[in-house]
Amino acid sequence: MATTNIWQQFKSLIPEGVRTIVAITLNNGDGTSTATLRDGTVIRVQGDVPAGNNVLIKTG
Template sequence: MATVNPWKRFIGLLPGGVRTVATVRSINAIAGISTAELRTGTRVTVRGVDVPVGSKAYIADGTITGPAPNLPHLDVDV
């Protein structure tokens, strides 16, 4: 059943899941997985081997979705 609520229709257009940027630290091409380090220093194992070691990658739902630009990151408290 389709909804007529415009807010729910808008939310339905948005992509789901969490996307973050991490640095690839190691690749296991045989298993198809990589180890990536988040900005906090936490290391996670993700699916995908398309981004070389030492480069930044976009990670969504435990999978490398592509290379990320190597830009500086700043935290600003207001």
């Protein structure tokens, strides 16, 4: 008889990594874009996205 691990089932429902909506402020032209988080932090993300767009980024 197979044992069902409820904790493992629960963990499988939660997506891995953190997802955050950011505002793209600059397309760097090298396959990356500069983005601003809600708290004002500026980060560089992978992806060729035009400035002025809001996008969902995933870490992990």
